[in-house]
Structures are given as C-alpha cells and as structure tokens.
Amino acid sequence: MSTTSPAMTAREAGPAETAVELIGVTKRFGAFVANEDVSLSVKRGEIHAIIGENGAGKTTLMNILFGLLQPDEGKIVLNGKETVVTDPATAIDAGLGMVHQHFKLVPSLSVADNVFLGMEIRRNGLIDHRAQVEKTRELSERFGLKVDPEERVSLLSVGIEQRIEILKVLARGARTIILDEPTAVLTPQESRELFQTLRGFVAGGMTVIFISHHLEEVMEVSDTVTVLRHGKHVATQPTAELTKADMVRMMVGRDVSFDRRPRDKTGGKVVLEVKNLWARDDRHLPALRDASFTVRSGEIVGIAGVAGNGQTELAEVLSGLRPASHGSALLKDSDLTTLSTSAIRQTGLAHVPGDRLVRGVDGSASISSNLLMGRQFKAPWSRNGVLDWRAAANQAVEMIKRFDIRARGPEDTVKRLSGGNIQKVVLAREFTNDADFLLVDQPTRGVDIGAQESIHDEIMRQRAAGRAVLVISVQLDELLTLADRILVMFNGRIMGEVDGDSADSERIGMMMAGLQPGNASDEVAS
C-alpha cells in the first residue's frame, strides 16, 4: 500500500482495522424476514464481495448500511465507531458511498454537472461550471477514471456512465464504496477496466463492497467473500480458499451444475431462416443491420452481445412486434416480417420475452388467467367462445407441478411471485404450445441460481424434443452452457459465429466489443 497516494491524505484519523461492521442486523417486512441476525465485518483496504441468490437479502443489507432502511435489531459500526445511520446523508458523512444498479444521471447535463448535482460549487450564488469541470478532471485523473468532464451524458456509453456514478460518490468524499451488481451492464472488457479501478481504490487504502451474481468476477476481483442465504449469513471467507462450486453450494444449499450441458450431434432441417434483416429502433435509427442466420430443429442458437446492440429489435421483428425495414425471416416458408403477431403464433412461434413483467404476463391477473393467453379460443379452454375456467385452473395446477412454480395455487396473482417463478409461468405457457420455433430472450435475467438450473434443463428438453431454439442472452456463461452455436451481435450486426463446444469467452468478448478476432489490435469501433 502506498502511503504517498493522495487518496490516503483524506479524512480518517484513527487507523481502524475494520471499515464497516454489522452486528446482529435483523430486518423484517411484516412476517417476511429479509435479514436475520446478520453479522459481517469488512476490513479496510479490501474488496469484499457479497453474494447470494435473489431474495437472499443482499440489497436489503446494503440499503440498511447506507441508511435507506432502518434495521429492526442490530448495530452498525463505521470506522470503529457505533453509528446510527438514519439516512443516506449520515452514511455519506461517515465516508460511505453507494453506486446503484440503475444509474441516476441527468442525460442532458454535462459530466461535471452530474458529478456535482445537489452539491454544486457556487460563486456569487451561481453555479461555477468552470470549477466543477476542474474538480471533476482532478478526481478523474487522481482515480484513473477517464472521462471528459464537459461532455454531455446522453452521448456516453453505459461503461462511462458508471464511471460518472463512481465519480459522484468520490466527489462526496467516500472512502468505502458499495457497488450493487456493477458489471450487469458491462462488456467483459469494461468489467476488467472497472476491476482495475477498484484495485486501485483499495491500493489507495479505500474499501470496496461489491454485490454480484457473477461468481467468476467474484473469484477474479475480490479478497473476501460473504455468502447470504435466505436472509442469513452463511460464511465469510478469503476468496483464495474457495472454488466456484463451494460458493454455489453455500448460496443455494446444494450442488448446482453450470457446466456445458451434454448433447448429441445436431442437424435437423432448417426451421428459421433469417435473410438480410434490417430494422429500426424507436428513434427510427437502424438498430438491426443485415442479419442473416438459420436455426435448425433440435438446435440451440445463442445470440450474445452487450444489451442494446440490436438483440431486442431482432426479437421484436421475429415476433411481429416491430416491422422490419428490409429483409425476410422465413419460418416454415412463411415470412414473419409480413405477418401479424397472432398469425406468427399460429405459424409456430413460442416467445419468452426479455421484459417479462411488461410483455410476458399480466401481473395483476391470476396464474390460470396468464396461462390462458393465446389459448382463449381453443378447446378445451373454450367452447363456442365461452371460457371454461375450470379447464384453465386444471391446466394451471398441472403446470405449477410440472414446472415447479412456487405459488399458493392457480388463483395466486402473478405479481406476488418471485422473478424466477414469474419466468416459470411464462415458460410453462410458451413451452407447451407445440411451436416449432422457440424464441427465448434473457431466459434467466433476475432469476436465482436454483431456478436458473431448472430453466436451463427445460430449454435442453425442448432441444431434445426437436424444437429450434434461439436464445438471446447478455450472460455469456449462459450461452456457453446451452448453445450449439453462438452468434455475437455488435451495433446491430452479427459480428461472427462461434461453435458452442469450442467457444472461449475471450474471443466472444472481443466481438461483443466490436473487434474482429484476428485483428485484435484495432481500436474499439464505437
């Protein structure tokens, strides 16, 4: 640790060994216990990862630490001093800073204005833009977070936006930084840069708390790991002593496999043939450019890419929710680009949408009612246009059993279910449609690890049943687990194809960043 680093000259006086200590923290929401007697200590100068399934209480715990929630029991010790963190302002005063999962930036303002939003530097009552720019530049150089302070935020990439969020926290004097799933929106390369920055922070004596799902990243960057399960503290151990399998076992409470799924040789007939497909996004800019590929029966084709590189538009065009501007997509000799959503479904599409809460379900309706969508005119669920709700309920009971949906019953409201169980409702409906082509967009986004495994199993079963499956995912490991072939999208184009058996994430990561493998020395085309 270098004592000459300017970061070290900041405020703390006493060399308290632990930056943050939580003792016996319990938080209840009604009958639900989100955190139960959690004790945890984070040493100064370490990167401390907190892992656990969805609903394990990670975010609740961090919100308590940052003063957004009040614990029912327990104490918080910051820098060796017991502190009652009544609100985020108290937390910030104590040197804590939090970078949320969803960025809170004003797109029309400059980087510097965003960094100092709410604590503007004033001169004669007016905002001193020049001083803000200077200060931002100084922070940016000191911490190695490259940004142009005068650029407008709306023109910047997600990776840069995250840097600005971190700068905001630093400008408020944070010495302990909490990051909530920071890499969810980044390319592998951007993630690596972030990790370098974080290592720089701890080398300068700062402390990083890092919430993550991605165990590989946790292995790569953290010094210590804390595992939470069902709101309880399971273990805190040095990362070096753990394997990925150990972590999964502690998170889920049993062994889970994320190895590549075994499979037979593929090679059915072509079910979907996409030719020179173009489409525009909501701003009428080309978002999908000249995509051509095929999907065969009994084959899983994966689409990899950082979110926002045309995958959404591709899924929407194939399902009839967005018009194509050029090209065709033949499903069993029908051109999907000329058909309505209902005609496409009749042709043989099942679709698991990426934004499942908006597209995939009616949250306010029951499970029975959600499973009825698309079948409301078919026997046995309806006769002569009159619904048979008993048949719908029977179907729901059967699906709840078959897909292991954790619900109180067929009349349970969907929005009450957890993310994984809502996704299972969507899968249950779509995978039992007897469609030849399955379009599965982000199958496990926001789904916890145990449920991820069973969703992957189900997709593999569909493959075995001879369906043609297109899986779009921003999680590369998911595609490496499932896909027979992986297509990589960047900026609306398919950059290349990789065989699933011999794929390596390094090569795919470069294509995700817009680099052609082979001439890796090229600058990132952006």
Add this chain to the structure above:
Amino acid sequence: MSDKLRAFSGQIVAVLIALAMGAVIIMLIDESPIKVFMTLMRGAFGDQAKIAGTLLQTTPILICGIAACIGLRGGMFNVGIEGQLFLGGFAAAWVGFAMPLPAGLHVVVAMAVAVIAGAAWVSIPAFFRVRYGTNEVVSTILSNYVAVLLTSYLTIFLFKRPGGWSETPPILATAYLPELFAFSRLNWGLIIGLVLALFVAWFFRHTAKGYSISMVGSAPKFAEYGGIDVKRQGFLVLLASGAVGGLAGGIETLGVHHRFMEGFAPGFGFDGLIAALLANGSPIGTIVTALFFGALRNGSLLLETDTNASREIITVIQALIILSVSAQVLMKRRGDSTAGERRWKF
C-alpha cells in the same frame, strides 16, 4: 379475492370521507348536515312514488355506467358518453315521430337506431385513436359539445314542434317503451339496464373475446405479445361503449320524455362515468353506485323546498367522491405522481 375486498372497502371509505367533507360544506352555509342527509333519504326512498322516481333517475346513470365500464375494461376512457346519449336520444325520437311502424317493431327499431347513432358518433374519436394515437379522453370530451349543439340545431332548426318549446314533435305511441307501474314513468329501461349489466359482467369474465379485451385493458403489451390485435380491440371497445351510450339516450327518449328536447338529460353521461369509476369498472358494482347517484339526484329535488341547501350540493358531493378516491390512490403510492391518472386505466 382479498384484493377485491380491499379495493371495495377503499371505495366505501372514499365515499364516507366525501360525505363528511360535504357535511362540513353544508355547515358552512348554516344548515344542519343531518337534516340535509335525512331530507335526501326521504326524497329518495320516502314512499313508493319516490323510490320509483329514484329508479327512474338510476336507469340512464346505470346504462351510461355500463357504457363506461366497457371502455374502462378495454383500456379506453370514453368521456363522450354524454354526447352519445344525446345523439342516441335524438335518433330514437326521429324514428319515433318520423317513421311509422307497427307496435312492438317500432320501439325496437328506434332503440336499434339509437345504438347505431351512439356507435357512429364515437367512431370518429375511435378512428383517430387507433389510426393516429390521438388521446381518446380529449377527443371524446370535445365530441360532447359538438353532439349537444348538433342535436340542439337539429331540434330547433329542422324538426321543431310548432309552438314555443325547443323540442321535436312527440313520438308515436307505438314507439313508447312500456311503463312498469301505473304510478310512475318508470319503464322497461331499468330492466334492460339490469340485464345488460349482468350480460356485460358475464361477457368479460366468461367469454374468450371478453378475456382478450380485458387483457388489452389491463396489460396492453402482454395482449399484443400474446397475439391479440390491440388496435382492433380498442376500436371495437370504443364502438361498443358508444353504442351503449346511444342506447341510454334512446331509452330516455322512448321511455320517459317521448320526444327529444334540448338539454333533455343533463349530466347522465358524466354521472354514469363516475358511477363506473367508483365501481372499479365492474358492471355489477355499477348497479349499486348508479342507484346511489340516482338516489342523490332524486333526493335532491326535496332539498330546495325543505332545507336551505341548494340541490347543487349533490354535485359537490360527487366531485368530492372522485377527489377522495384519487387521493386515496395517491397516498398509497406516494411519490408516484402519475398513479392517480393510471388509477382509472384498468
């Protein structure tokens, strides 16, 4: 089920709060709220004739309420029911006085033309909504003014009955909607309204089409994804809503006034909308809320003779109900400034 119960108790609380605030306003004009409410009760349910009068006022509110329910369930806010009521009322009167037909058939044709008139009138805003995404709230509100003035013009300049009144000639007796009792003008319109409420409730709950429309209303993106033609459904929903609005006007003309006159049914369209909103878009619930507003209207007739309060106090109470229902939603989701607005999109 508990969701429904909670929503229901919420509506009751909203009504009670509105009545309490109404009581304060009554006290401000130096009148006793208890006396006013008792007078309202007596005016609404005091004797046989008064109960029949209340039901007579309830009928158009109920049918307009059903029209609103159809729109709300399909995600369309038809605020033009008042205008559809006027056009339906005029169209029924025109068939009634200008087109002699055998008894029985006459009244049916007159009502059918009222239905068509209502649907035709809403088809203009419906077209713009579906084709160009024009907000149907604004366009249907505006269409009310045109409808009211158009029917006035037709009545005064083209079809005026000789004499001093701004009204059409009386309809032929063959077009009368039969009355239920000798002592009141209460007629078959009430029965039609009740049957229609039950039918619409059944339709939304138990038919495939009703399911599709409800999904368009409650989760439009989900419906679109699931293969439902959202625009087509939206158009049809507005048309059906307007048709029922036209029917309300036809029944009012054929059952009560037996002619069309300027300002023949003031505010029934809006009262129906409020009744439907208070009933959370449920046609069955609308039977109850329409009866409530019908009782307020009929009871208010006694207010000006028996108390110092103006009958406009019931308009104040209705407005307070709307305010307190919205406020309740806003308080539940504090910080979400659009919650109140979305509250009405079912």
